[in-house]
Amino acid sequence: MAIEHTRTRARGGRLLTERGNVRVRLGHRYAQLEVDRSLIWRAADAVERDPNSTPHRPN
Numbered sequence: 001m002a003i004e005h006t007r008t009r010a011r012g013g014r015l016l017t018e019r020g021n022v023r024v025r026l027g028h029r030y031a032q033l034e035v036d037r038s039l040i041w042r043a044a045d046a047v048e049r050d051p052n053s054t055p056h057r058p059n
Contacts, residue, residue, distance in 0.1 A: 002026060 003026060006016035016022045 002029075 003017075006022055006026065009016050
């Protein structure tokens with residue numbers, strides 16, 4: 001959704017996707033989303049294997 005928005009939204013006569021800082025910020029957010037998604041899957045798997053377990057957060 002955010003990527004679609006940046007492809008159509010212009011500021012200062014340039015599309016947002018033409019601005020490097022916007023692409024970098026979207027990339028960082030995407031990477032964090034994938035880390036969070038992985039953590040959720042690991043927690044769900046741990047609970048499924050042992051409902052009394054407490055998943056540990058990686059450092």
